[in-house]
Amino acid sequence: MSGLCQYLALLYVTSTLCLFHGSRSEQEGEFCVTTRNRTVCGDGGNIRLARIDGQQTGFSQELTLEDGRTVTMTTLSTKPLVLEVEHFLTDMECDYFVNMAEKQGLKSSHTQANSTQSGQFHLLDTNRDKKLDVKEMINTIEASYDVYLEKEDILEMYKSTQWDKNEDGYITPDETQHFPPNRLRAYLEELLSRKPEKHSRYSKQVWLYPDSSKDKIFSGVQKRVTEVTNLPKELIKLSDFQVVSYGVKGHYNAHFDSAELNKNVPCCTRDRTKQCRICRYMTILFYLNDVEGGGETAFPIANNDTVDLKRVQEEKLNNLYKKCEDANLLVTPSKGKAILWYNHFIEQMTDGWERWIVTHYTGDVP
Incomplete structure (x- = not known):
C-alpha cells in the first residue's frame, strides 16, 4: 500500500x-x-x-x-x-x-472507481441500527465515490441539502428515501469543483x-x-x-x-x-x-x-x-x-x- x-x-x-x-x-x-x-x-x-x-x-x-x-x-x-x-x-x-x-x-x-460518475451507492450501516451516523456516512461516501470528507463536511452537506430533516446527525431510511443518489452525486460534484483535494x-x-x-x-x-x-x-x-x-x-x-x-x-x-x-x-x-x-x-x-x-x-x-x-x-x-x-x-x-x-x-x- x-x-x-x-x-x-x-x-x-x-x-x-x-x-x-x-x-x-x-x-x-x-x-x-x-x-x-x-x-x-x-x-x-x-x-x-x-x-x-x-x-x-x-x-x-x-x-x-x-x-x-x-x-x-x-x-x-x-x-x-x-x-x-x-x-x-x-x-x-x-x-x-x-x-x-x-x-x-x-x-x-x-x-478506476472514477468518483461521482460511479452508479454504485451502498449504505454502510456497520452497527446495523438502521441509521447512519456521521462516521458511517463518511465511510459510505469514501467507498461509493472515492471522496474523502470530514465531520464538518458531512454536517455542512446535511445543512445545505436539508437531508437530515430533524438535525439529529443521523440519516434514517425515511430520510434516504427522499434523497436519491443523483442528488448526492450532484452535491459531491459541486463540492469537488470547489475543493478538488477532497478526492x-x-x-x-x-x-x-x-x-x-x-x-x-x-x-x-x-x-x-x-x-x-x-x-x-x-x-x-x-x-x-x-x-x-x-x-x-x-x-x-x-x-x-x-x-x-x-x-x-x-x-x-x-x-x-x-x-x-x-x-x-x-x-x-x-x-x-x-x-x-x-x-x-x-x-x-x-x-x-x-x-x-x-x-x-x-x-x-x-x-x-x-x-x-x-x-x-x-x-x-x-x-x-x-x-x-x-x-x-x-x-x-x-x-x-x-x-x-x-x-x-x-x-x-x-
Missing part, C-alpha cells in the same frame, strides 16, 4: 508500471504477449520474472549503469520490498519527460507509450531498468510510462498498485479496460524535479509484521492528505531518484512467471 503526500509546490513524477499482458495459448507450451493490435506467441523460454535481493533494511549495493555511471541502491523496506536509487535518471532525461508530457497535454487524473487523487497525468516509439531516451531508460531489475526486456518494453504532475495540495491517497489473483478475471490491457483486473508485477517511480517541501511517497504500513486493513480504514491511515506524517515509511523526492517496489511475490513452485502470489503490503488499483 503506497501513496503520494500533499505537495507544497509543483512536482512531476513518472512511473513505469511493469504490466503482465501475457497468457498461455491453447496450444500447450506457448506463451503469448499482447501488444497494441496483435498477439505474438512463442515458447516463453525467455519470459522469467526476477526479484532483487534487498537483504535487509538499510542494505546498500553499488550499481554500474549502462552509461557508465555508478549509483547506490538502498533497501528502504522489506515488507514490502522498497528500493531507492539516487540519480537513476539524469537531469536531461528528467527535463525531457516533463517537456514531452507538457507537449502531449496533461489531463486530470482519475482512479482521493488530485493531479494531472498523461500516458506515454514507448513500445510504439524509436525514441533513444525511452530505449536508454528501458535498457537501464532491464539491467537493474533483471526483468525480461519484452516485459519492460510493454510497460507504459505515466507522467503525473502534482500541484499545490496535490496528492494520491494510499492504494494498492495491483489486484489480487483471480483466474476468472483477465488482466487489463490497453484494449481491455473493463471487466478486468490490474496486473502489475512491480512499480518503478521516478522523480522529475526537486521541491522545497512535501511530495513524499508514503507507505503507511511498511515493515509491519501483520497487516490490519480494518485498522487502516478506521484510523484513515490511507488518507495521505491528512495522515501523511503517520506513515511508517516516507520517501523524500529529489530529481532523478527512482523508487522500486514489488506488488507480488513469485511462486517458486512454478516456472517463474505463470503465477504470482499477491502481497497485501502493496497491490490493488491505481
Whole structure:
C-alpha cells in the first residue's frame, strides 16, 4: 500500500508500471504477449520474472549503469520490498519527460472507481441500527465515490441539502428515501469543483507509450531498468510510462498498485479496460524535479509484521492528505531518484512467471 503526500509546490513524477499482458495459448507450451493490435506467441523460454535481493533494511549495493555511471541502491523496506536509487535518471532525461508530457497535454487524473460518475451507492450501516451516523456516512461516501470528507463536511452537506430533516446527525431510511443518489452525486460534484483535494487523487497525468516509439531516451531508460531489475526486456518494453504532475495540495491517497489473483478475471490491457483486473508485477517511480517541501511517497504500513486493513480504514491511515506524517515509511523526492517496489511475490513452485502470489503490503488499483 503506497501513496503520494500533499505537495507544497509543483512536482512531476513518472512511473513505469511493469504490466503482465501475457497468457498461455491453447496450444500447450506457448506463451503469448499482447501488444497494441496483435498477439505474438512463442515458447516463453525467455519470459522469467526476477526479484532483487534487498537483504535487509538499510542494505546498500553499488550499481554500474549502462552509461557508465555508478549509483547506490538502498533497501528502504522489506515488507514490502522498497528500493531507492539516487540519480537513476539524469537531469536531461528528467527535463525531457516533463517537456514531452507538457507537449502531449496533461489531463486530470482519475482512479478506476472514477468518483461521482460511479452508479454504485451502498449504505454502510456497520452497527446495523438502521441509521447512519456521521462516521458511517463518511465511510459510505469514501467507498461509493472515492471522496474523502470530514465531520464538518458531512454536517455542512446535511445543512445545505436539508437531508437530515430533524438535525439529529443521523440519516434514517425515511430520510434516504427522499434523497436519491443523483442528488448526492450532484452535491459531491459541486463540492469537488470547489475543493478538488477532497478526492482521493488530485493531479494531472498523461500516458506515454514507448513500445510504439524509436525514441533513444525511452530505449536508454528501458535498457537501464532491464539491467537493474533483471526483468525480461519484452516485459519492460510493454510497460507504459505515466507522467503525473502534482500541484499545490496535490496528492494520491494510499492504494494498492495491483489486484489480487483471480483466474476468472483477465488482466487489463490497453484494449481491455473493463471487466478486468490490474496486473502489475512491480512499480518503478521516478522523480522529475526537486521541491522545497512535501511530495513524499508514503507507505503507511511498511515493515509491519501483520497487516490490519480494518485498522487502516478506521484510523484513515490511507488518507495521505491528512495522515501523511503517520506513515511508517516516507520517501523524500529529489530529481532523478527512482523508487522500486514489488506488488507480488513469485511462486517458486512454478516456472517463474505463470503465477504470482499477491502481497497485501502493496497491490490493488491505481
